[in-house]
Amino acid sequence: MxxxxxxxxxxxxxxxxxxxxxxxxxxxxxxxxxxxxxxxxxxxxxxxxxxxxxxxxxxxxxxxxxxxxxxxxxxxxxxxxxxxxxxxxxxxxxxxxxxxxxxxxxxxxxxxxxxxxxxxxxxxxKEVDVLINVLWPEQAMNGYTNQDSLVVQVIDQQDCSGLQRGRLSIGGMSHNLVITPPDQTAPLYAYQIPLQEGEMRVQFFIQDKMRNTSLQDFTLVRDVTPPTLANTRAAIQSMDQPAQLTITGQFSDVYAPLPWAIEWQFLNSDGAAIGDPVFHTLNAEEVRSTESAFLTTDGIPFQINVSVGAIPDQAAALHVKLFDRAGNSQAIAPVQFATFAQTYNLYIPLIDR
CATH class of the missing domain: 2.60.40 (Immunoglobulin-like)
Known part of the structure; x- marks a missing residue:
């Protein structure tokens, strides 16, 4: 039959x-x-x-x-x-x-x-619906970190069968993902990263209850070494408002050719901070590579031109740090503000004798 x-x-x-x-x-x-x-x-x-x-x-x-x-x-x-x-x-x-x-x-x-x-x-x-948020270090470019863990939110957005399980692989280190249901507030979870520096593959594997799967991956760079600065010079080019800060020097970092960000802090004559420090991500118009008479083994020559805003009346100096892409920083010598002597004309009235 x-x-x-x-x-x-x-x-x-x-x-x-x-x-x-x-x-x-x-x-x-x-x-x-x-x-x-x-x-x-x-x-x-x-x-x-x-x-x-x-x-x-x-x-x-x-x-x-x-x-x-x-x-x-x-x-x-x-x-x-x-x-x-x-x-x-x-x-x-x-x-x-x-x-x-x-x-x-x-x-x-x-x-x-x-x-x-x-x-x-x-x-x-027929498909997985999931939202994955990676919380990068505040002073780092996305995809770079100087931390020992990766902070992640995984939110189930399924209105169908729901998510069943998830795995996170970071440079060969594997973790079970904590998945938050769609009707709950998603907490942040930190998952350990291999402690070596360098590039590593990050993969998120998600499976729902109907065995649909989702694979999301990207490259993560872990860098805990601060950049090296050489032959730096800095000055306020204009005392007008807003003031312009110019920095030249040489920058050396394994994972970035030029500084990624800058932070400045105004100081008074006693060295005390005035207000809060300002963190600023540099754009292509504010930082560029230049020619230099110094040896290139000391790093790539660069120049930064950035507005630091209004200078407080009591400010005597500017403390500056430059950052690589992972959020590591290196300070330069404080920029001293020049003081100018003022000339006063004294008028003495003539008295008839």
Whole structure:
């Protein structure tokens, strides 16, 4: 007797049922121990599966999203390794290509005519919907760090089946991800980074309950060594408002050709800070490489021209730090503000003798 397509698929599933079971969607009737599962096979067809049906002849009729009516035809169940199954019609297409929610209703009738009613939800979920936020160090470029851990938020944005698990790999070091449900505030979690410096691969692997997967990856650079500065000179080119700071020198860093950012702090004559320090990311117009008479082994010659805003009246100097891409910094000698002697004309009135 020739095998039908569905019979052949069931023989294939005899060896794969353990792999398929996690995506089955079981239900147990409130008043009956009969379990019903819906399983999608490798072709996308759906069959209903009863792993523990009592040894009795049953017929089944079904309908999607509402109980079957009397017009629904009774059909026989097929035995399979001590269980029973039947291929059923696919659920109606709701038009959503990513996520669809349905309910499968079934009635079982035994030889005596008794009918058992069962139902189970059935979800069609075709992709992972997850939001991954990486919190980079405040003074570093995205993709660079000088920390010992990577701070991450993973938020489940599934409105379909929901996320099941996630793994984070950083340079070969693996972590289980903490996933926050969509209706909760997502905390920040720190995951350890290999302590060596250099480039490393970061991979986020996410799987939802329907076994859809998402893989996101990028390159992370860990750098804990401050840049080297040589032959630096700095001056305020204009005391007008806003004041312009010019810095020249040589910059050496393994992972950046030029300074990434600058921080300045006004100081009074006693060396005390005036206000808060200002951190500023340099753009292409504010920092550039230049020619220099110094040896290039000391670093790449550079020039910075940046506005430092209004100079406070009590300011006597400017403390400056330059940063590499990972947030490591190196200070230069404080910029002293020049003081100018003022000339006063003294008028003495003539007194008639």
């Amino acid at each position: 020739p095998f039908s397509r569905h019979s052949f698929i069931l023989f294939v599933f005899a060896g794969l049922i353990g792999l398929i079971a996690p995506i089955a969607q079981p239900v147990t009737a409130q008043s009956d121990p009969i379990q019903m599962q819906l399983i999608t096979d490798v072709t996308g067809s759906v069959f209903v599966y009863f792993p523990s049906l009592p040894a009795s002849h049953y017929e089944i009729r079904w309908q999607w999203n509402e109980p079957p009516t009397d017009e629904a035809e009774w059909q026989s169940l097929h035995p399979f390794s001590g269980a029973y199954y039947r291929y059923v019609t696919s659920p109606p297409d709701t038009g959503n290509p990513v996520c669809q929610h349905h309910t499968f209703y079934a009635e079982l009738r035994d030889l005596s005519g008794d009918i058992i009613t069962l139902s189970t939800p059935f979800t069609i979920d």
